[in-house]
Amino acid sequence: MHVIFKKLTKSFEETLLESLIKHEKKEEFEKIRKNLINHASKEEFGDYQCNICLVLSKIYKRNPREIANTFVKKLKENKNISYLCENLEIAGPGFINIKLKNNILIEEIKSNIKCPRAGVPLSNEKSKSGFPKKIIVDFSSPNIAKEMHVGHLRSTIIGDSIAKIFELRGYIVLRLNHIGDWGTQFGMLITQLKDLYSNDLKEIDKIKISDLVEFYKVSKKRFDNEIEFQYRSREEVVKLQNGEKKSIKAWKLLCNQSRKEFDEIYRRLNIKIKERGESFYNPFLKSIVNDLNYKKLLIEDQGAKCVFLDGMINKEGNPLPLIIQKKDGGFNYATTDLAALKYRFNKEPYGDNANRIIYVTDHGQANHFAAVFQVAQKANWIPENCEVNHVPFGLVQGIDGKKLKTREGETIKLKDLLSESVKKAKEDLIKRLDHESRNENDEFILNTSRVIGIGAVKYADLSQNRITNYQFSFEKMLSLNGNTAPYLLYTLVRISGIKRKNNIKEDNMNLESISFSHDLEWKLIRKLLKFDEVIISIEKDLMPNRLCNYLFELCQTFNRFYDQVSILKVEIDTKISRLKLCELTGKTLKLSLDLLGIESLERM
RNA sequence: GGGGCUGUAGCUCAGUAGGAUAGAGCAACGGUUUCCUAAACCGUAGGUCGUGGGUUCGACUCCCUCCAGUCCCGCCA
Structure with a gap:
């Protein structure tokens, strides 16, 4: 509904300027123009609200309701406004509540049903050369010879999601992994390598990253304690910087070992990113x-x-x-x-x-x-x-509010954390299957628990306002209630269930005859139409948690609708109308989950 | 000492742009299943929005004071 909002704002602006042309206080009006209409603060007030009469009242020293009366009269003369709006109602001390016409909303819904991006418009921002703007998202950025840990999790997940949102909007996006692949630490690593594996450096291929992390610790310890080692390490840094062949080879080997491990994490998280380390x-x-x-x-x-x-x-x-x-x-x-x-x-x-x-x-x-x-x-x-x-x-913290650590006080490895989440999701799933006496094959169980486990971790992170620290809790993120990935996935599963049971062929579902009467239908419609504005706001403020908040509300609205409104057992036109709402909800949800880097499920 | 960020219900957190009676989830208590996955839905209860000022017709939101927590502040990244 972003386009309608813009149109409406423009029409209000025109009317305001027209009515004010005789008056002079231009600077004050410029301020008012910025904030002409807003989204209604409550559903019952309508779709939008205009609060400027209260501001004007001060400037003109007149009663705000009087001003509102005059302004509304003018607004109603504007053809664009009367085309879009049902009524303009003056409320409270002088608010103007704006309600859009039903047919306008239905047209929007129809157009979003047809739109593969569920109504999100492509950005019209262009760079000087006339191409779409190019956005670089620099995220993840682990360090060579160190294991990825939860600290990298937020950067990776948030960065990926931001990149995806820009991609959906049609920007050219370059995702860069600014890996810590250079610096003085390589002096000690290479020196240690040479000490252990002699100078031929052939056996290093056999080292695994866990060993490499251990290897880093040992090297660091030697560097801190052995003067002779320190001296050779410093020399090694110089050699590396001068591009000496053996040193470069050792450096590359170290990088390759680490890269294998990073790639494994990115594969599990389904993250696409271009590596371009500091050395570049x-x-x-x-x-x-x-x-x-x-x-x-x-x-x-x-x-x-x-x-x-x-x-x-x-x-x-x-x-x-x-x-x-x-x-x-x-x-x-x-x-x-x-x-x-x-x-x-x-x-x-x-x-x-x-x-x-x-x-x-x-x-x-x-x-x-x-x-x-x-x-x-x-x-x-x-x-x-x-x-x-x-x-x-902010930081990822444990339930105790302190930095997340294992019981032994060690930093938690990212791969262990992901495995743990999947494992817990699997346990929950099996318990439920047992409880419901359902029979599912291993493939279903593996895939479902993987999608839920990984999705839960990502969603828990993204749904928080990123500025604040957040408490990492498997119990909460895997919970089937509340603002969690499983709740959203379940809503999608319900929609898929309806789709499976529906026996009307796609060709017979004509969009032209759709109509709505139920209050919960309209609530769902209005929620669905807000999707594009949420995306656009994230593009500006880079706060993916807004999408999560929106999705949670969308699912709550849908579940109320689902609970109280029959979909399949009603006469044909109503059925098609409601099925179309389900379809758009499903599409919005699936698209959004994808923007958050979360896979979808048909059944769970 | 300087700077950043945070402080909203018992707990975990939302709250674009200053707007009308402050919003969820969890936990607590109560209710709903001949029907599309009840992993759901509905209801009850719970708040001096850290403190004190200021700006404003109107402040959780903007400005200042103070309190508490946390992070950063010269050759690490």
Whole structure:
């Protein structure tokens, strides 16, 4: 209904301007225009509401209801408005409640039933070249030689969902995995590798990542305790940076080992992402320093080359620096992030030609990104009409409110967490099958519990407002009640059930004769028509939990309808009308679950 | 010391853009099954929206004070 909302806003704007042409207070009216009509705060008020009469009352020093009377009279003269609206009702101190005509809603519903995107319009935003805008979503980003853990879960799931929403809207989306594949830690890893496997490095193919994680720990311990090891590790870093063959080979082997494990996780989560690690930007690091220096932003302080930041100070009250080059000449993550940002905005073939870059990382990096963005701004690396967003998110906590850990106090591995969820989903399923005396084959049980288990983990994460920390609880996320994946999946299963039992052929289900009379039908229709606006709001604010909230409400509305309204045992026209509502609900739900990265089920 | 974020029902959380009586789920209590999967639905109860000010016709929402929790603050990412 986004299009109708826009049309209506425009018509209201016209009418307002017409009625105000004799008056002068233009600046105040500009403010009013921004917020002419809103969604009704409650269903009983209608579809939209207009609150400006209360504001106008102050400006004109007249009774708001009087103003509303005059304004409504004018509005009714506007043909577009009378075409769309049933009535304009003045309520309370001077609100105007707006109700759309039934036939307008039915036309919308019909058009959404035919639309493969369930009514979501393609974005009409274009870049300068006339192509759709290009959005880079930077997410997941695990580190080589370290196991992926729950910390990577949120980034991966939220990033994937945001990317999918932009794709649905017709943008060109580049999903980038900014893997930690470079840095001083490789010095110690390679040195350890050489110590253990001699210099031929053939046997490393046999190492598994779990060993590699252990391997990392051992290397770190040696690095911290053995001076001689430390010395060789530092030498190894230099060798690696100079591109010495053996060192590069060892580095690649380490990366490959890790990649295998990452890919396995992405396969299970069904995540598509392009790997482009930090090392990709190595060739551009020097030019970052040069460019900043050329633009007179670079200041040497205590041997390090820094850009000092506005509005940020350190403990001593001095301006905070962003270190671009360390005193030993090495670069750090800030430099890499700047190089990446610059490259991504650069024109092809020397860059990605992006219009918007979205970074999905934990909230702890908020300061870091604020600093990086500020420097990029100062250096003029963010082109006109382009933007960067940091999408921060809170911690995953255990039920105790502390950081999620195993009983032994270890970080929980992502693969174990997923397996656990699937296992619990399977136990629940088997219990239920037993209880209902149902017989299902192994394939059904495996697939259903997999979809529920993985879906539950994803949904639990996405349904939270990402800013806040959230408590990870298998019991809650797998619960069949409440705002959970199983509840949504069950609603879809109900719809599939109706579809199976329906004996009218698709060809005989004519859209033209649909009509509605039941209150719950209209509630469902209005809920269905809000879908596109939810998607558009997420595109702006990058809050996927809004989609989850919407879906939960949609399912609640549908389940009430399902419970109280007969669908299959009614006369033919009513039956077709109701089946069509089921169809659109199913399509919206399935499409949305896909946007959240969750698979659907026909039966469960 | 500076900065970010958070504080809403017993618990876990929603609450675009300031709008009319503050919204769910869980937990508690009660009800609904000749019917499309009851994994559902309906009802009852539960709130000084951390505190105190301010702006406004109107504040959970915007501004300031304070309190509590948490994260970040120079060569790790």
